[in-house]
Amino acid sequence: xxxxxxxxxxxxxxxxxxxxxxxxxxxxxxxxxxxxxxxxxxxxxxxxxxxxxxxxxxxxxxxxxxxxxxxxxxxxxxxxxxxxxxxxxxxxxxxxxxxxxxxxxxxxxxxxxxxxxxxxxxxxxxxxxxxxxxxxxxxxxxxxxxxxxxxxxxxxxxxxxxxxxxxxxxxxxxxxxxxxxxxxxxxxxxxxxxxxxxxxxxxxxxxxxxxxxxxxxxxxxxxxxxxxxxxxxxxxxxxxxxxxxxxxxxxxxxxxxxxxxxxxxxxxxxxxxxxxxxxxxxxxxxxxxxxxxxxxxxxxxxxxxxxxxxxxxxxxxxxxxxxxxxxxxxxxxxxxxxxxxxxxxxxxxxxxxxxxxxxxxxxxxxxxxxxxxxxxxxxxxxxxxxxxxxxxxxxxxxxxxxxxxxxxxxxxxxxxxxxxxxxxxxxxxxxxxxxxxxxxxxxxxxxxxxxxxxxxxxxxxxxx
Amino acid sequence: xxxxxxxxxxxxxxxxxxxxxxxxxxxxxxxxxxxxxxxxxxxxxxxxxxxxxxxxxxxxxxxxxxxxxxxxxxxxxxxxxxxxxxxxxxxxxxxxxxxxxxxxxxxxxxxxxxxxxxxxxxxxxxxxxxxxxxxxxxxxxxxxxxxxxxxxxxxxxxxxxxxxxxxxxxxxxxxxxxxxxxxxxxxxxxxxxxxxxxxxxxxxxxxxxxxxxxxxxxxxxxxxxxxxxxxxxxxxxxxxxxxxxxxxxxxxxxxxxxxxxxxxxxxxxxxxxxxxxxxxxxxxxxxxxxxxxxxxxxxxxxxxxxxxxxxxxxxxxxxxxxxxxxxxxxxxxxxxxxxxxxxxxxxxxxxxxxxxxxxxxxxxxxxxxxxxxxxxxxxxxxxxxxxxxxxxxxxxxxxxxxxxxxxxxxxxxxxxxxxxxxxxxxxxxxxxxxxxxxxxxxxxxxxxxxxxxxxxxxxxxxxx
Numbered sequence: 001x002x003x004x005x006x007x008x009x010x011x012x013x014x015x016x017x018x019x020x021x022x023x024x025x026x027x028x029x030x031x032x033x034x035x036x037x038x039x040x041x042x043x044x045x046x047x048x049x050x051x052x053x054x055x056x057x058x059x060x061x062x063x064x065x066x067x068x069x070x071x072x073x074x075x076x077x078x079x080x081x082x083x084x085x086x087x088x089x090x091x092x093x094x095x096x097x098x099x100x101x102x103x104x105x106x107x108x109x110x111x112x113x114x115x116x117x118x119x120x121x122x123x124x125x126x127x128x129x130x131x132x133x134x135x136x137x138x139x140x141x142x143x144x145x146x147x148x149x150x151x152x153x154x155x156x157x158x159x160x161x162x163x164x165x166x167x168x169x170x171x172x173x174x175x176x177x178x179x180x181x182x183x184x185x186x187x188x189x190x191x192x193x194x195x196x197x198x199x200x201x202x203x204x205x206x207x208x209x210x211x212x213x214x215x216x217x218x219x220x221x222x223x224x225x226x227x228x229x230x231x232x233x234x235x236x237x238x239x240x241x242x243x244x245x246x247x248x249x250x251x252x253x254x255x256x257x258x259x260x261x262x263x264x265x266x267x268x269x270x271x272x273x274x275x276x277x278x279x280x281x282x283x284x285x286x287x288x289x290x291x292x293x294x295x296x297x298x299x300x301x302x303x304x305x306x307x308x309x310x311x312x313x314x315x316x317x318x319x320x321x322x323x324x325x326x327x328x329x330x331x332x333x334x335x336x337x338x339x340x341x342x343x344x345x346x347x348x349x350x351x352x353x354x355x356x357x358x359x360x361x362x363x364x365x366x367x368x369x370x371x372x373x374x375x376x377x378x379x380x381x382x383x384x385x386x387x388x389x390x391x392x393x394x395x396x397x398x399x400x401x402x403x404x405x406x407x408x409x410x411x412x413x414x415x416x417x418x419x420x421x422x423x424x425x426x427x428x429x430x431x432x433x434x435x436x437x438x439x440x441x442x443x444x445x446x447x448x449x450x451x452x453x454x455x456x457x458x459x460x461x462x463x464x
Numbered sequence: 465x466x467x468x469x470x471x472x473x474x475x476x477x478x479x480x481x482x483x484x485x486x487x488x489x490x491x492x493x494x495x496x497x498x499x500x501x502x503x504x505x506x507x508x509x510x511x512x513x514x515x516x517x518x519x520x521x522x523x524x525x526x527x528x529x530x531x532x533x534x535x536x537x538x539x540x541x542x543x544x545x546x547x548x549x550x551x552x553x554x555x556x557x558x559x560x561x562x563x564x565x566x567x568x569x570x571x572x573x574x575x576x577x578x579x580x581x582x583x584x585x586x587x588x589x590x591x592x593x594x595x596x597x598x599x600x601x602x603x604x605x606x607x608x609x610x611x612x613x614x615x616x617x618x619x620x621x622x623x624x625x626x627x628x629x630x631x632x633x634x635x636x637x638x639x640x641x642x643x644x645x646x647x648x649x650x651x652x653x654x655x656x657x658x659x660x661x662x663x664x665x666x667x668x669x670x671x672x673x674x675x676x677x678x679x680x681x682x683x684x685x686x687x688x689x690x691x692x693x694x695x696x697x698x699x700x701x702x703x704x705x706x707x708x709x710x711x712x713x714x715x716x717x718x719x720x721x722x723x724x725x726x727x728x729x730x731x732x733x734x735x736x737x738x739x740x741x742x743x744x745x746x747x748x749x750x751x752x753x754x755x756x757x758x759x760x761x762x763x764x765x766x767x768x769x770x771x772x773x774x775x776x777x778x779x780x781x782x783x784x785x786x787x788x789x790x791x792x793x794x795x796x797x798x799x800x801x802x803x804x805x806x807x808x809x810x811x812x813x814x815x816x817x818x819x820x821x822x823x824x825x826x827x828x829x830x831x832x833x834x835x836x837x838x839x840x841x842x843x844x845x846x847x848x849x850x851x852x853x854x855x856x857x858x859x860x861x862x863x864x865x866x867x868x869x870x871x872x873x874x875x876x877x878x879x880x881x882x883x884x885x886x887x888x889x890x891x892x893x894x895x896x897x898x899x900x901x902x903x904x905x906x907x908x909x910x911x912x913x914x915x916x917x918x919x920x921x922x923x924x925x926x927x928x
Contacts, residue, residue: 005618005686022718023686024889042717043685044618072889074718100860100890107888124881125888127684136685140620147611154469154508156604161919162626162670162693163639163708165926175627175641175663177670179697182642182649182657193646199639199697199707200926206626206641213919213928220591221507221600222469222487228693229626233643233663243663244627253506254486254538396564417588417928424571424589425488425536426564455625455677462629462664464677464881 001076007044012088014079021049021091024128025071027111028064036064040073040091043127046134046281050082050090051075063098070102070109070128116451123455123464131289134282135452138275139440143227145274146248146436149267150225155250158217158224160210165202166414173233174205175243206231210249211431212365212418215394218251218429219421225250227436235459239448242437244457251431257367257376257393260430261353264380264389265306267434268351272301275443282444291445297384298443300350307352309343311335311374314354317347334361335379340386351382364404366392367428378432385442391432398422465540471508476552478543485513485555488592489535489566491575492528500528504537504555507591510598510745514546514554515539527562534566534573534592580915587919587928595753598746599916602739603904607691609738610712610900613731614689619714622681622688624674629666630878637697638669639707670695674713675895676829676882679858682715682893683885689714691900699923703912706901708921715895721831721840721857724894725817728844728853729770731898732815736765739907746908755909761848762907764814771816775799775838778807778818785811798825799843804850815846828868830856831892842896849906855896862886 004019023042030036034055039048053064053075067073074097082090104110108122109129119126126132147157163177179199180186188194195203210226217224226249233243250263276283276298286294309317318329318339323346327336335343335354344352355378359368366375376393395401401422405412412419440452450456455464468483487506494500498519503512517528517539531537538561546554568574572586573593583590590596611621627641643663644650652658659667674690681688690713697707714727740747740762750758773781782793782803787810791800799807799818808816819842823832830839840857859865865886869876876883904916914920919928 022891024684043620070889072891099892100886100888102888124680124884125684127681133685136620136622136681143621144611144615147608151608156507156600157607158600159693159710159918161708161921161926161928163695163921163926164928166928173643175643176646177639177641178646179637179639180646182640182644182646185646199699199923200921201924202926204926216588216928217591217600217918220488220589221597229623231627235663244625246623420588422564424564424566425534427486427536428563454623454681457625457627457664459663460665462625462627462666462668464625464628464630464680 004079005044006040006042006047006049009049009079009091010045010047010087010089012081015081015089017079018077019079019091020074020076021051022074023072025067025069025073027069028067030065036060036067038064038067038073040075041133043133046130046137046285047087050084050087051077051093051096052090053093053096057093057096059096059098064096066101067098068102068104068107069111070107072099073097074099116448120450120456127454130285132451134285135440135444135446136454138279138282138286138444139436139452141275141279142271142436142439142443145271146225146227148274149270150250153223155223155225156217156221158210158214158226159228160207160213160226162207162229163200163204164207165200165204166212174208175231175233177204177206208232209247209433211251211433214249214251214431215418215421215429218253218431219425219427222254223250223252237459239450240438242449242453242456242458245449245453246436248434248436249431251429253427253429255393255430256428257355257378257430260391260393260432261306261308261355261378264353264378264391264432265351268380268389269302271439272298272443276302286444286446290447293384294443294445297382297445300383304350306380307348307350309352309354311354311357314339314343318342321347332358332360337386340379340381341383344381344383344386349383351380354379354381359404362392364401364408364410365394367395368400368404376430382442385438388438388442389432389434391430393428393430396422396426396428398426468543469508470504470506470511470513473513473543473555474509474511474551474553476545479545479553481543483541483543483555485515485539485541487537489531489533489537491533492531494529500524500531502528502531502537504539505597507597510594510601510749511551514548514551515541515557515560516554517557517560521557521560523560523562528560530565531562532566532568532571533575534571536563537561538563580912584914584920591918594749596915598749599904599908599910600918602743602746602750602908603900603916605739605743606735606900606903606907609735610689610691612738613734614687614714617687619687619689620681620685622674622678622690623692624671624677624690626671626693627664627668628671629664629668630676638672639695639697641668641670672696673711673897675715675897678713678715678895679882679885679893682717682895683889683891686718687714687716701923703914704902704905706913706917706920706922709913709917710900712898712900713895715893717891717893719857719894720892721819721842721894724855724857724896725770725772725819725842728817728842728855728896729815732844732853733766735903736762736907740766750908750910754911757848758907758909761846764847768814770844771812771814773807773816773818775818775821778803781811782806796822796824801850804843804845805847808845808847808850813847815844818843818845823868826856828865828872828874829858831859832864832868840894846906849902852902852906853896853898855894857892857894860886860890860892862890
């Protein structure tokens, strides 16, 4: 008997096939005519398939009529055309095998709707709901597009280290990684914790970014991208922050900021195009149940070119906008969410790339412009969400990089290997970072970032 | 001017094109005829392109004649047919721009060969060598094939958590993740470290496997695979162990052990086939410089079906082999490397899957057979390397799983969510794990696992 997924069995082309379907019961309804309708889902698509189980089945009274939400079944039967609404096919069961029951007295996922907060407590069961199945399929599509885009363009996938002894990248608070006994760590002569006895012989942490190591490989092999977990030990309980999240970071030798903006724009368009083309059913769901503007927002990404403006021009536009901003605007300040939204939503009505920011508000590794006071930074701001990509052309001049480090109070000795990239065969290069979960929020409309990652890690939460 | 990569410019089809090439100098040789030969590499392939730079170039004396290994250049010119050995094309330079020099007095990567140990100290420069460029391209191909294989087969890519509060999976020693001050951690009334004040309000660790969480998603959405970093805090200084490595773990609902073996075999064949087809030049290099048997070994993976044998039969074969093993063999012992190699290399002469191992030497989650003393485990043993994949059908029966936990001294309460998967709609399911770096060792012949990951983490090593 050929196995078919629910997605396959729902296609008209499956009509007439003898098939085996395996999945979980969503609902059962008994007809007075002596048969039952059972809705089965197997995760391959949002929709269920309707199974017609006749009373003549040998286990009809004992098992079929006791099926409830969450029970697992194998059904052998024939795919037939269906007269039902919203379905081309249905499965007429010749045999129903029940693998596992789900006691309706205790199984949490009953028909009533549960809050997202409640579902987070059941992170091991929530993928069985429509919402989280859809999130997972869209997340998978985004990940697949990320790899396809870069691979087709000749980028090499790079795994930068997760554990690092560099605690000095300045991107945020870090988690310590250790095998020392916290109750009684070894001490040195001065009474301080003796990290030379820790696993890596030194203080070690979870990475906040793979960029610096990405530059190592870009300046050897040309085009690389990372796609891995990164960490922030910040006590942020917001709908936009996770302690553990996945990041995509391309880095390209010989690219300048213009190339970098072009790459970011092509990349975003590709991911969104793939989601629009391949996740139609799930997008319908998000549009109806989660965020009615999701398709409109995605349409703006693929419709035309992104606007581009210097930070200096953006500040001027904000100053003359006549808007009453909560945070006042002037040259030198960082843009707040309200400013980003004004630029993307009101002023341009489409994604906008702001570039060439004041050096004082950006990290040491960004390339200094000839004016001496701006650097080749860029942020991609999307309507509805604000910043979605941040990147820059990197400083490739050894002397400028060293003085920027000193300005920011960093010790160049800690970066000897990073400086070597400028010492030996230095090249212009550029890259950017995209937070996967923020991208999934963007394409699904899910309000809380904890609901677009399988097992969210936030202050106080590391179960499962 | 159109940018071409070295790989593109080496194609015959590029002849006649005006092109811009960007990369790093490998060698320069000056001819008496008044021009120089410069070999350029950009990481897109193992081979260099030869550039002919004429003395008529305005910066010939000042710059071109000073180029040394590691210098970075942009070259505009015309691709012409080459009479040189091993190259169809060469580039005749119309302009040479030098971006960065690499002082031959201090640049470590001079023409002489360096030991692998030495190159590990220069992990930021080693990707500029032939060996590590080739490793990186092959590693990229393996990663790409992993994603392609599963995506084309309808699997969903799953990111299981890196930080976990489960310290009880029994797969190995774990790293602690903490934001407490190790010099002076908060204490509770009993004087013990008060982990309720740690970032996650409890002791937290780096994951050793995503399997249990993979089962959560497989038993909701059918077919999933993880591909992410995993960790072992073991003090193993061997050529086969890393503290941080990448693992691929598929998990499939409704699969039994037979299905699992079929999947593992198809998967390995696909990855190896892709490497053989797409990495020909790099494989030539590995065959000539690193391991002359590498192609033969890969041929055995794709040539025919894998052998399959029960553990019980394998033990019988080992006992009657007449071989003088260092570790004696009898039913109930775990197989040692020497046994695995005998089975794969001598007895079967091809990959062999050993299955149905004694319950006593396998973890609690593997499905118990009707004999009560074996479990549905499987290991794929490859000629030349031994175990490359380990997996099992999982125990889906709640009562059996609980008693296996008790047998192994585990507290079922710690696994409430894992047990819920059996409590509600349980299904047969199976999966396996493949260590990425061991796979890259297998397809390249690289002797030390530290040389197939960009920045290896081992006891005492976490720089870069």
